[in-house]
Amino acid sequence: MNIAIVGAGWAGAAAASQLSAQHQVTVFEAARQLGGRARCVPHSVFGHPIDNGQHLMLGAYTQTLQLMRALGLDTEQAFHRTELGIISADARYQLRAKALPAPFHMAAGLLTATGYSWSDKYKLIHLQLALQRQHWKVPAQQTVLQLLQQHQQSHTLIEHFWQPLCLAAMNTPIDIACAQLFANVLRDSLGGSRADSQMLIPKQDLSTLWASHALKHCELLLGHRVQHITPDTTGVLVDGQHFDACIVAVASYDCARLLGHLVHSAAEQTWLQHIQAIRHRPIATLYWQPRSPWLEPEPLLMLHEQPHKQHYGQWLFNHHAIPNSFADNLISVVISNADDASLLGRESLVQKTEEQLRTQTHSRSPLPAFEQHELIIEKRATFEATPTTFRPEENTFWPAIKLAGDWLLNPYPGVLEGAVRSGIKSAQAILQSQHT
Ligand SMILES: Cc1cc2nc3c(=O)[nH]c(=O)nc-3n(C[C@H](O)[C@H](O)[C@H](O)COP(=O)(O)OP(=O)(O)OC[C@H]3O[C@@H](n4cnc5c(N)ncnc54)[C@H](O)[C@@H]3O)c2cc1C
Structure with a gap:
């Protein structure tokens, strides 16, 4: 044909x-x-290629990984693989899956997590078990927020665990995001094997x-x-x-x-x-070239989004902590559902996000001065994933x-x-x- x-x-x-x-x-x-x-943006201010947006994959992306291997790609070389974790930049929250077979990897990660109360840890386990019992099926019209409320997730859990995860996975706010699609992502990652739950950061341009x-x-x-x-x-x-x-x-x-x-x-x-x-929602990615490599060992940190301070960053990637990353020493910040952030104007957004980074990484290795930056706003990054x-x-x-x-x-x-x-x-x- x-x-x-x-x-x-x-x-x-x-x-x-x-x-x-x-x-x-x-x-x-x-x-x-x-x-x-x-895709790759070949000509950036940094003199080397960057991507149009910082992407993160999951070990659960089985068909993509299978296809890459079938094409002869060494997926272990192509990605930086790291255990599923939520490590907040301000060091208040830390939850990282352990190098154990499922389901102990997540259970041990939860037990040793810091920042979340014992009651919150119980509620997280309770929600995962409830979803498992329901075979990861939720009512057709349910939103993520309704699912979380139904399972009594606390304000802390919603703000410092579920909301950042939902935005990263769905680019749709929790009050309208489709609970079934979110449950599917959880089923294949949190509910899967240790390898399925791992996070994969591309080391080559997209x-x-x-x-x-x-x-x-x-x-x-x-x-x-x-x-x-x-x-x-x-x-x-x-x-x-x-x-x-x-x-x-x-x-x-x-x-x-x-x-x-x-x-x-x-x-x-x-x-x-x-x-x-x-409908579609935007994602903004802001890249900075630091004057010297940032010596922070974590490649991925969660930022605390605080719209009242015009701090919209949600995730921070430190490419220096990723061996052989094509992005060299760049630091990137991802802002999903970036409608409000976009209204700030480009220069204010850059300035406010830098302010957010410097405030929230205060307790970590000192963040070097930044030289150039590049802000890419993809206006129609993904479709709005509602029920x-x-x-x-x-x-x-x-x-x-x-x-x-x-x-x-x-x-x-x-x-x-x-x-x-x-x-x-x-x-x-x-x-x-x-x-x-
Ligand atoms: C900033 C950003 C961050 C993201 N982060 C993640 C992430 O971390 N993890 C994740 O899994 N996903 C992420 N996504 C989503 C992911 O990138 C998309 O789901 C995926 O790339 C969509 O691929 P697609 O082939 O369906 O569509 P597209 O990538 O849109 O491909 C469609 C192609 O068709 C071309 N085209 C359109 N009209 C015509 C025409 N008339 N003639 C010829 N060509 C045409 C377009 O130029 C385009 O190349 C992100 C997206 C963005 C924008």
């Missing part, structure tokens, strides 16, 4: 990797870079990490923004070029724009309206056109593993349709 893939993000690259061994695959990518929302390997056997058309996709009797036309099938592996808003003109029936119109209604967010299937009303992307129906919120799973599923749908 002759197959077109529109979009070289992680979903499109995953689909291409499944198809290109046996089929002729052409990948159209609007940008000059591979990787979509998880474009060279694997997408270039996945697309090795494809015809790759970078800088080509597809304008027209039209099914015909034998397949589909993509900007006038004929293919047997096409995977549209773009974000929901681009999908609506590309396929909107095909919509006629009432069912098709409802489908399109649901796709158009999907009512529409998640369509890969199949469309037009048999030769399939969809792929993190926003399609899969067990995860808008994350890399969801994008990869969807790409693989979409490729399988094409292969199946070949036999029917």
